[in-house]
Amino acid sequence: MLEGGCLCGGVRFRVTGKLGPAVYCHCKQCQRASGSAFAANAPARTRYFELTSGDDLVSEYESSPGKYRAFCRRCGSPVYSRRDADPEIRRIRLGTLDSDPQRRPLAHFWVASKAPWHSINDSLPQYPEDFVPEKSR
Numbered sequence: 306m307l308e309g310g311c312l313c314g315g316v317r318f319r320v321t322g323k324l325g326p327a328v329y330c331h332c333k334q335c336q337r338a339s340g341s342a343f344a345a346n347a348p349a350r351t352r353y354f355e356l357t358s359g360d361d362l363v364s365e366y367e368s369s370p371g372k373y374r375a376f377c378r379r380c381g382s383p384v385y386s387r388r389d390a391d392p393e394i395r396r397i398r399l400g401t402l403d404s405d406p407q408r409r410p411l412a413h414f415w416v417a418s419k420a421p422w423h424s425i426n427d428s429l430p431q432y433p434e435d436f437v438p439e440k441s442r
């Protein structure tokens with residue numbers, strides 16, 4: 306079981322099943338939402354994802370039609386994202402977890418919009434946009 310939470314500690318969650326494939330996302334939305342070069346994201350099954358405290362602090366922002374980014378209203382940390390089109394999945398940021406998720410990011414997505422001041426220095430595959438690897442859930 307994995308546990309995680311926001312910066313202020315008000316929002317806590319747990320993931321009772323395995324995470325899906327993790328990726329580094331270089332899209333402009335992840336850059337803005339994180340204030341950094343990219344986000345490290347992994348999917349979890351909605352039924353394995355549970356908010357254990359702070360539901361009242363979680364707000365959702367619809368960042369594109371049908372896609373919602375949930376964050377802590379007090380400290381601004383991203384908590385999860387979800388899509389109307391894919392209600393079985395919550396996407397979480399690896400940096401919000403308390404311990405090693407065991408998963409390692411497999412690829413770089415949205416490299417076409419990568420921050421110009423950031424260099425990718427590993428040998429993972431890079432995709433210009435979104436690429437969905439073989440579903441290994």
Ligand SMILES: [Zn+2]
Nearest residue numbers: 311313377380
């Ligand atoms: Zn918080």
Ligand SMILES: [Zn+2]
Nearest residue numbers: 330331332335
């Ligand atoms: Zn992104």
